[in-house]
Amino acid sequence: MAVPDAFRITPHKLTDLRGNFYESFRSDRLAEELGRPFPVAQVNYSVSRKGTLRGLHGTLLPPGQAKIVCCVRGAVLDIVVDLRLGSPAFGVHEVNWLDADSGDTVFVAEGLVHGFLALADDTCISYLCSxxxxxxxxxxxxxxxxxxxLPWQLTEEPVMSAKDSGALSxxxxxxxxxxxxxxxCLAHYASLRGGAVA
Structure with missing residues (x-):
């Protein structure tokens, strides 16, 4: 993606008369692409009505938290932003359309922030957390x-929590x-690889 250390992952689907099958997460392949392991320590789900905006959310470093975000029902406009101080891509964002049909997922590294706008009622998002x-x-x-x-492409006032409505600039x-x-962040990523910063 335009945001360093964020990835869009598109699955290879096997389709037949029953429907389709695909791997939504595979630790060895992801570790190969990331250059480090992604341990799954927690799995979260959010269910949102159409027009709900969740985010932008991140986790302080330490402890940091990487996420793999997947839409398992409905559809979202998903945005990742680089807010790591000193990053050559500070302030850069990437927009992705995630829906249940595509099976696409987004990897969000520690130090990045993420949010989404639900485009359908009963949209369910799964988060694998490190x-x-x-x-x-x-x-x-x-x-x-x-x-x-950020290009949220809103056509009406979004549904938001009080926490998100009052979030910091x-x-x-x-x-x-x-x-x-x-x-x-680079030192943190290197520590997960078991090595030093390049």
């Missing part, structure tokens, strides 16, 4: 921050020291 949830480590960023100018999160440092 670490367990630790209270107090969630990073919430205003999805409408003018500094990011990028500048506020930066000033509060909440954004991950790019070099610290």
């Amino acid at each position: 670490t367990e949830f630790v209270p107090g480590t969630q990073l919430d960023i205003d999805p409408f921050d003018a500094e990011l100018a 990028v500048a506020q999160a930066r000033d509060a020291g909440l954004l991950a440092d790019y070099d610290a």
